Amino acid sequence: MYNILGPNGRKIAYFSMEIGLNNEMPTYSGGLGILAGDTIRASADLGLPLIAVTLLNKKGYFMQRLDSEGRQTEHHQDWSPEDYMELLPYEVTVKIQKRDVKVKAWLYEHRSLTEEKIPVLFLDTDLEGNFSDDRQITHSLYGGDRRYRLKQEMVLGIGGVRMLNSLGCSISKYHMNEGHSSLLAIELLRQNGMNAERVKDHCVFTTHTPIKSGHDVFSHDIVMELMEDYVDFETIKKYGGEYELNMTVLGLNLSNYVNGVAKRHREISQEMFPGYKFSSITNGVHSYTWVSSHFRKLYDQYLPGWANEPELLVRVRSIPDNEIWDAHKSAKKELIDFVNSKCDANMDYDTLTIGFARRVTEYKRPTFIFSDLKRLKKVNDAGKIQLIFAGKAHPRDTMGKVFIERIHQYAKELKGEIEIAYLENYDMGIAMKMVSGVDIWLNNPQKPLEASGTSGMKAAHNGVVNFSVLDGWWIEGCVEGVTGYAIGPKPEVEKPPEQIRIMELDDLYNKLEYIMIPMYYNRKDEWINLMNNSIEMIAYYFNTHRMMHRYVTEAYL
Template sequence: MVHFMGAKHRKIAYFSMEIGLKNEMPTYSGGLGILAGDTIKASADLGLPLVGVTLLNRRGYFMQELDEEGTQTEHPQEWSPADYMELLPAEVTVLIKGHDVKVQAWLYEHHSLTEEVVPVLFLDTDVEGNSLDDRKITDSLYGGDRSYRLKQEIVLGVGGVRMLDELGFKITKYHMNEGHSSLLGIELLRRNGMSVDKVKELCVFTTHTPIESGHDVFSHDVVAELIGENSDLETLKKYGGEHQLNMTLLGLNLSNYVNGVAKRHRQISEKMFPGYKFSSITNGVHSYTWVCQHFRDLYDTYLPGWANEPELLVRVRSIPDNEIWDAHKRAKKDLIDYANAECGVGMNYDTLTIGFARRFTEYKRPTLIFSDLDRLRKVNEAGNIQLIFAGKAHPRDIMGKVLIERIFEYIDELKGEIKIAFLENYNMELGLKMVSGVDIWLNNPKKPLEASGTSGMKAAHNGVVNFSVLDGWWLEGCVEGVTGYSIGPKPEVDKSPEQVEMIELDDLYNKLEYIMIPKYYCRKDEWISLMNNSIEMIAYYFNTHRMMHRYVTEAYL
């Protein structure tokens, strides 16, 4: 057995299919992975005894290439783990399709500004002695078919528990960040004499999606083929579903503490899984990571210690307004220069700039603002606007890809009237440019499909004004006209989905034309007050330091 330095002091194992820690390490696809990375970073800042467990993803998620029509092509994102991590000598095996598959681990150490360290284990099956197929299991994040996905989840859940054990970690809590790692519960049952009570005491489960398709489900035929042991199959049927294996259900049945990621999401989750009691811990973002350099410098000057104590951002009014505005102008210049260099759109620094960047999929409605072009033109006549988009569509999400192409059609249709850019290959670096460089952060998913959302929290950290439907975290963060603006009615309104969308569209255009544009162009002091409120009332609270304090006191202790 390899005894890992400091391992015996690590108590909480945090399992996530993806963990995004550095732009250069493509081990994430979007919100779930970035949240997991922010969790690791905040835990290090706070000196929490955490160890992360995830998959290596040797070929990344994908590099996005867009042609002149907006057609998306995906390319592997080859990278070298050895540039950032150390390959550990430990090796474990997991049983897949009746044979042993070897699993090794790469160690990445996240060093906090507080000089604390959180280790993250990246599991990898590209090991000598494995078959060619088995060596590819940890190649692609969310790639392949259902069989490939289940193989990955066996490696993550079962292989992860065994690797921690092999490295000498003493784990008192296993935190499953979404259902991908739920098979760890089966491994823990084996180790605890099949005592469900003992396993539930060890496990914490967080669900992140109110969408049916977001919950991994496998047919028992696929499960039987890959897992194969009768006793395991019966256990999986008992705790993961009689007719098919539902990984969320498995996590729910084997955890004493279960939570959604916003207050509203808790209610939705309890409707999706009747009979289960959910807590809620609203997501946050890692403040230091998601504040651009211009605002970091400002906060360092006026709010020393903010990086490790983001609640100090509540004192933002000690910073002169003109310095807040100057920092924003510099961040905006960085983004506009980048957009002009990439897209040749000739955007300018003084125009009200609206940003929309996230995973491109139908329920997020990226084209909503273009629903009525005549109304949009009228908005633009009230005061010029320019729009910047970014985001990847999953390789198999045909509609997501079509929506990117539609935005390129609108770029052509509105040429000479409204400047629009679509920036390709959305990643952490571009994300920071956007959440700090636009004036308005637009978010308009179909309700109630936003579990939490975190991009708006990042925008608020940089004084950017949120404009969003009342769903996810924004239900908790929005004070109308004070911290930003809502789009459409509250969730409990008794209207059809079609009626709700009409109200949302009216709200979207009207608030832009009659409230936000006049405020931005004619009453700058009121606009800067909105920016201050965003930092003072949103950023100080919606951060991963606050979030991890909640997990420690409610889930881990």
């Protein structure tokens, strides 16, 4: 047994395709990985006996470069794992396409403010003796074709379980963070004499998306080509799907506890996968990580202990309003200076600043605010606004790339009236500046396709006001006019999609023009009250400490 385990041997194994723990380690692409990182941080704070398993991704996700027209190109993000972690002296093999693929693990230890440590295993196949193609399995996050993806998921699920065994881990629960790691359940079946009930007792499955394409599916031809020597075909069909291997179905069939990541997402998941029982544990964010240095100082002074007890943020009213506002102004200045240095922008500190940053894809509707430029200009006449965007489009998401180009076109078209900037290569560092430095956090996905969303929670921790469609977590977090504002009708309103869209656009423009802009410019005390409400009523609850308490009591015990 290696000494990373501690006296308990680690009872919870947390598997995730991507984990974002360090901005210099490009081992994440977006929300799923950042959530996984926050989960590990909170688990360390709480002293949970958890060990995490993921893939190394030696070439990262990709480095985004944008030209003056907004055309995205992707570049490898080479990095050196030895600068951050230690290669362990253990090796396991996974049979892929009739070949024994060797797998090693790098150890990264996350240490919390409480000095508790969580070990994270980054699996690596780039080893001497492996076939050339096999060495590349752990190179690129979400890269390659379907065969490449299935190979990655075999290494993660099967190789991950075997690596934990080689380390001498005593695992009582295997938590699959999305379907990418579901093959661990097949490995557990093999190790438990094909006793499905015993495997279910050990497995927890969390699904993260209501989008059909977000659930990994592999044809049986590919499965048998890569896994023929590993498991019999009838087992795959029995637990993963009669006509194709659906990784979500596999996880559902071999887990006793299954959950969505918001109350609304639980309902959508039940509709997508009828016959399965879903619970819901709404996501959170790691409070200390996502609070800017300016607000950290305030919280440290007035709310001692908040970093490990974020529920203390409910007492934010003990902080004088002028100090809340000064902290926000400092964070905003930092963001505006950064934007002006990186972009061809002329933003100022006093203008109402709206932020939109997330993965760029069609259902997130990144150009929604530009749907009616005449209305948008009228909004700007009521009180000047400026817009900051950021986000990567997946290399194969042609429409996502088009949206980035369109935003650049709007920036040129509106130059001199509304200042618009697009920050390239969105990462954790840029996210921190944006969620703390803007005045309004905008989110307008197409309902009901937002499973949860967490960026708005980060914004609320910094007193930034949320303005969002009622989907995902915001259904639970929005108290209209108190914690922020909703865009469009409630989910229960049943109208044709185009009519819903019209209602959302009206709400977007009208609330900006008639409510939010006048309040920001003319009634600053009311605006600061909104900021306080965001911290008091959102941040105190929508955090990973609360989330992990729920997982422990409902899923792990």
